[in-house]
Amino acid sequence: MITLDKNLCKGCNICTEFCHQHVYEESLTLDKKGVYVPNPKNVERCTKCQICSLMCPDQAIEVEEDDED
């Protein structure tokens, strides 16, 4: 489960580029701040390696471990 804080995200899309499973996708429309916030579209591919949350310069991403696993 991936949570993205849209108030903190500045739309640099480092997560979109550096996720080796291509979980994120850059959105096509601007949000209220005028940035392209990434969208965690392919969540089922996520391996929970935590690279996106470690590389997010604005501490906007949290990747949670699933309880049922």
Add this chain to the structure above:
Amino acid sequence: MDETKENRFMKYLRRERLPNIFCAGCGIGIVMNTFFNGMEMAEVPLEEVVMASGIGCSSRIPGYVKCDSLHTTHGRPISFATGLKLANPEMNVVVFTGDGDAAAIGGNHLIHSARRNIDITVICINNSIYGMTGGQISPTSPQGSYATTAPYGALENPFDLSRLVTAAGASYVARWTTAHPLQLSKAIKKGLNNKGFSFIEVISQCHTYFGRKNRMGSPIDMLKWMKEESVVKRKADKMDESELEGKIIVGEFHNKPAPELSQINCKLLEDKCTAGKSSAFRSAYQGD
């Protein structure tokens, strides 16, 4: 927002000051994350950490972290940190500094702290340019790189900070880039656990100034450049000088424990003080 759905490092940050002032995609945010990750790996609680910083973009980090901190004069954070460590040797003193702060104006403080081998951890965020003041050439700008004060490319040889600090006598020296967050976390962990002067140089992206002037306008371009151009030290040692042109040598440069200044100082106090006071901090308040 639900606390369980927040970033795992949010508990260390001053929430009311977020979002931070850094440009979108700035490497300083990545260094903050890797520092917290390394701190968790080293099992150091944030209550035992004191941060000191000088002037520059990188020096704004302690303002966002919930810990004791000093925001000091330009180039002098290492001097303030030396005072902090000698006053209370039980604290983990961490200095966040930039390349202009550590290499240009505070170069002398850097080499002398390394010579003394005092137990502080210096994290130098090297973005090869003066980012806060408008993109001037810094002492670590690669030869031939462009900046607002170098429209025909930098003419001078850059400083190799890691080699400089190794030669000056530090006991742990490592260099990584922001494109290597896991290796960087491990280096920070080793630096925090090391008793002695630990210097961790982080090559970071300043896409706003360095990137724009050198045809890498986005943070992703710069991160890809750093990933492609970096060579691990073990491999670089076997390569020719001509092959290494324009490459970033990353890895552990030096790891050799040596006698540490604050411990020597405490021991001297214990030996010479008949009252049995073990640290400078306690002896200063003994008369009250």
